[in-house]
Amino acid sequence: MNKSQRRYQPAAPGRKRRSNSPSKSKSSRTITDSNASLELANFDFNQSSGSSENLDQSTLTFPASDEDNISVVIRVRPLNEKEVKASDDEVVQFPGNGQLLLEGNLVAQKPRLFSYHAVFGPGATQTDVLHFSGVERLLQLAVEGFSCTVFCYGQTGSGKTHTLTGPPGLFDRKPDPLDQNHGLVFSSFVFLFQLLSQRQDTHFVLKASFLEIYNEKVIDLLNPGSARKPLAVRWSKKSRGFFVENLFTVDCEQLDDLLAVLEEGMRNRSVGAHSMNDHSSRSHTILTVHITSEMSAEDGVFITKQGKINFVDLAGSEMTKKTHSEGKTLEEANNINKSLMVLGYCIASLSDSKKKGGHIPYRDSKLTKLLADSLAGNGVTLMIACVSPAKSNFTETLNTLRYAARAKKIRTKPVIVMDPREALILSLRREVNALQEENDTLRNALQLNASASEPSRSRKTSAEKGSGRRRSVSGPVRGEWSSGVPWPDGVSPDLSKLADLKPEDLAKMAEHFLRENEALRKENSDLFSTREALLRDQELVCRENERLLRKLEDVNSVCCRSPIIPARPTYSADKVQAAQTEAEVWTNPLAQSDSSVYGPKFKEDIISERKSGKPPHRLPDSIQKELDKRRIGVASKS
Numbered sequence: 001m002n003k004s005q006r007r008y009q010p011a012a013p014g015r016k017r018r019s020n021s022p023s024k025s026k027s028s029r030t031i032t033d034s035n036a037s038l039e040l041a042n043f044d045f046n047q048s049s050g051s052s053e054n055l056d057q058s059t060l061t062f063p064a065s066d067e068d069n070i071s072v073v074i075r076v077r078p079l080n081e082k083e084v085k086a087s088d089d090e091v092v093q094f095p096g097n098g099q100l101l102l103e104g105n106l107v108a109q110k111p112r113l114f115s116y117h118a119v120f121g122p123g124a125t126q127t128d129v130l131h132f133s134g135v136e137r138l139l140q141l142a143v144e145g146f147s148c149t150v151f152c153y154g155q156t157g158s159g160k161t162h163t164l165t166g167p168p169g170l171f172d173r174k175p176d177p178l179d180q181n182h183g184l185v186f187s188s189f190v191f192l193f194q195l196l197s198q199r200q201d202t203h204f205v206l207k208a209s210f211l212e213i214y215n216e217k218v219i220d221l222l223n224p225g226s227a228r229k230p231l232a233v234r235w236s237k238k239s240r241g242f243f244v245e246n247l248f249t250v251d252c253e254q255l256d257d258l259l260a261v262l263e264e265g266m267r268n269r270s271v272g273a274h275s276m277n278d279h280s281s282r283s284h285t286i287l288t289v290h291i292t293s294e295m296s297a298e299d300g301v302f303i304t305k306q307g308k309i310n311f312v313d314l315a316g317s318e319m320t321k322k323t324h325s326e327g328k329t330l331e332e333a334n335n336i337n338k339s340l341m342v343l344g345y346c347i348a349s350l351s352d353s354k355k356k357g358g359h360i361p362y363r364d365s366k367l368t369k370l371l372a373d374s375l376a377g378n379g380v381t382l383m384i385a386c387v388s389p390a391k392s393n394f395t396e397t398l399n400t401l402r403y404a405a406r407a408k409k410i411r412t413k414p415v416i417v418m419d420p421r422e423a424l425i426l427s428l429r430r431e432v433n434a435l436q437e438e439n440d441t442l443r444n445a446l447q448l449n450a451s452a453s454e455p456s457r458s459r460k461t462s463a464e465k466g467s468g469r470r471r472s473v474s475g476p477v478r479g480e481w482s483s484g485v486p487w488p489d490g491v492s493p494d495l496s497k498l499a500d501l502k503p504e505d506l507a508k509m510a511e512h513f514l515r516e517n518e519a520l521r522k523e524n525s526d527l528f529s530t531r532e533a534l535l536r537d538q539e540l541v542c543r544e545n546e547r548l549l550r551k552l553e554d555v556n557s558v559c560c561r562s563p564i565i566p567a568r569p570t571y572s573a574d575k576v577q578a579a580q581t582e583a584e585v586w587t588n589p590l591a592q593s594d595s596s597v598y599g600p601k602f603k604e605d606i607i608s609e610r611k612s613g614k615p616p617h618r619l620p621d622s623i624q625k626e627l628d629k630r631r632i633g634v635a636s637k638s
């Protein structure tokens with residue numbers, strides 16, 4: 001068990017810790033978690049980290065169950081100065097076991113009990129939130145190639161920004177890395193680099209972006225420009241998700257690079273003051289770290305995976321009567337509330353099992369477009385709902401708790417994003433391995449049968465015979481092979497009585513095994529040659545992509561330079577992406593050997609293959625079907 005796994009062991013129900021926080025709150029440092037949540041239930045990190053052998057056994061799908069619920073934790077902030085001055089009562093209690101009790105606002109009202117994956121009391125520190133919220137699990141999953149999201153939700157002034165990035169003013173000057181007030185984002189970056197340093201077998205490339213959605217406009221926080229020109233949100237056919245066009249991404253080779261991204265974004269984000277928070281976020285922000293990992297599996301096959309982690313700080317819902325917003329702040333509040341309402345509709349629809357498969361209004365706001373994948377797609381998501389303990393905020397706290405309870409019901413289907421060609425090669429390799437094992441079993445069985453018919457074998461002790469028998473029958477009795485070679489008389493003999501078989505029956509059986517073995521050898525060699533062809537094709541596709549991109553760049557530069565040809569618009573990222581997508585549709589070179597398309601080297605290969613009289617390479621039907629499904633190996637119609 002590794003260090004991080006130990007951290008996730010569920011705490012004893014209702015565990016309370018001695019406070020070492022300067023908080024004036026009467027509540028102690030309380031963290032309660034439910035048994036179901038914080039374990040690494042769905043992913044065995046011992047298996048996945050380290051060697052490539054382990055990795056390819058645990059990738060491609062989310063093990064255990066294919067689905068994962070959104071994890072929801074609650075953080076209750078301490079009473080603030082205003083609330084203490086106004087002698088506001090605390091209406092939140094912590095019965096333990098991930099539960100939270102909200103006392104009734106009126107005398108006649110019954111208390112309400114809510115249950116979550118974990119609850120952090122007012123005395124919980126930033127480090128507690130890192131260790132017990134499950135964010136470390138998300139970071140591990142992101143490194144493994146999953147798409148992960150942490151988002152903070154809650155009323156204005158409830159502590160969302162404090163939880164994610166720390167108290168106000170932390171980034172006004174060069175932040176002190178040892179400051180205990182740093183939020184989840186900072187400590188997650190440190191944890192992430194620790195994780196990466198443990199993976200010597202893998203090459204990682206990190207890129208980060210930081211954006212805000214301010215009054216329904218997407219602004220690049222790393223490159224806002226003086227005019228703060230909004231960026232477009234578009235649908236990508238390739239990734240089947242929304243993306244922000246021309247968003248600046250920064251290569252982050254070191255921890256300092258990631259921290260610089262955080263600092264820069266924090267300085268550029270929109271902050272305003274109202275009567276409930278002097279440093280209120282006036283926008284939703286999304287900080288994304290893309291983690292591309294490349295590791296070599298066996299036989300020089302490279303596996304590339306694209307994981308990512310999003311940190312989403314939502315602007316707080318506001319009762320404008322209470323915040324006394326007006327003018328610009330009022331317009332901001334209306335936009336914030338509107339987008340949060342759409343998010344609420346999406347969460348309600350997704351959590352309602354009766355509406356499963358129904359329409360989810362993601363397109364109604366930029367925020368939900370960009371969070372669509374985290375809410376119901378292929379991601380792993382953690383929601384941190386922040387609340388105030390004060391009686392004066394009872395209604396908002398109740399709304400947040402209900403919202404969070406609904407989100408807990410949402411299920412996502414996490415998958416690792418991998419290149420389909422690489423995934424196919426991996427699955428083929430697994431098939432080949434299985435066949436090889438089968439082959440070995442057959443070989444053993446065959447050898448045993450041969451020796452069983454030798455007279456010297458009869459001198460063996462009965463114990464030796466017994467063990468030999470067990471070995472020889474293991475394959476056929478369990479029906480482990482399936483090459484379709486029939487037994488000589490159509491009936492398989494009783495292999496448990498092998499020693500009693502007549503010599504002619506033994507000879508027939510040996511003959512059967514020989515044929516079976518022959519069939520498997522052929523299948524194995526087919527698979528090997530298919531894999532080799534796939535590797536070659538992959539290489540070709542890459543070269544073709546590069547060629548097309550170069551051509552595209554040439555055409556573009558000629559058009560821009562020439563005084564005769566009217567200037568064309570520059571190629572947007574979208575067009576380049578579209579061109580890449582087209583280039584990635586593989587065309588079977590054996591069906592069309594045009595050197596202008598495939599390059600002279602490959603054409604020569606084909607001609608020499610034909611001259612040598614080798615039959616053209618044909619894929620087995622099952623593999624061809626798989627290739628057709630993925631549009632690999634389908635001859636171009638154009």
Ligand SMILES: Nc1ncnc2c1ncn2[C@@H]1O[C@H](COP(=O)(O)OP(=O)(O)OP(=O)(O)O)[C@@H](O)[C@H]1O
Nearest residue numbers: 077156157158159160161162167277280281315316
């Ligand atoms: N757990 C906490 N411990 C100590 N102080 C806290 C805690 N949570 C919040 N605060 C303080 O409360 C104030 C408001 O918090 P914060 O700005 O994070 O709220 P918010 O939910 O992000 O609000 P908004 O939606 O308006 O941006 C800040 O001064 C913050 O430092």
